[in-house]
Amino acid sequence: MNSPIYVALDTPDIDRAKAIAKKVQSHVGGIKLGLEFFMANGRHGVHAMAEIGLPIFLDLKLHDIPNTVAKAIQALRPLDPAILTVHAAGGRAMLEDAKAAAPTGTKVVAVTMLTSLDDSDLRSVGFPPDPHEQVLRLADLAKSAGVDGIVCSGAEVKAARKAWKDGFFVVPGVRPKAGNSGDQKRVVTPRAALDGGASVLVIGRPITQADDPDQAARAIEATL
């Protein structure tokens, strides 16, 4: 069975990204490239990473008016990513148009509430301070708009999966050990995220900043 781990290669340095990907490739199911990598290396960089042979998750978290997001996704079509993110808060029309613009094989997943936010952050931007409620509301919108799934934390994935049995659930904010969460606020272990119903676990720094990324990825995989 393929590993559910997508390693987040958050670096502008393409040689470093390639070196880590090659080290961990037998313990991960795919590579996640986000804004830092894409801003530095663009489409050429994505093509270069795809040569390693693992599925590519393009985590660009698109959030704009429907026409702009649809045109941006059309421009990304030649990259044919396995997974692509947009923000659920962009609204129903944006989600519908994003899905329609994506290649057939690309899973379009909607970010609900960033794992770096907690209830006080929600309150500060004017939302009711309940991450659970916020995630489930946006999951419902994403489902009805026809995208493939959502990004949420491991704290919400069980309830979201219950309401959307065949949804595709991406869970970042995953930490194998307590105490090193960095900027992540809604954190669970890889095992707990999978038990809750995650389809994919996004893991970055616990692997990429380890002295031995291969050993770190292997150790996480052994807990799954």
Ligand SMILES: O=c1ccn([C@@H]2O[C@H](COP(=O)(O)O)[C@@H](O)[C@H]2O)c(=O)[nH]1
């Ligand atoms: O809610 C979200 C959505 C995306 N991310 C991304 O996942 C990785 C997590 O990296 P770590 O180093 O394991 O914290 C990163 O690329 C984020 O942009 C997220 O963390 N939360």
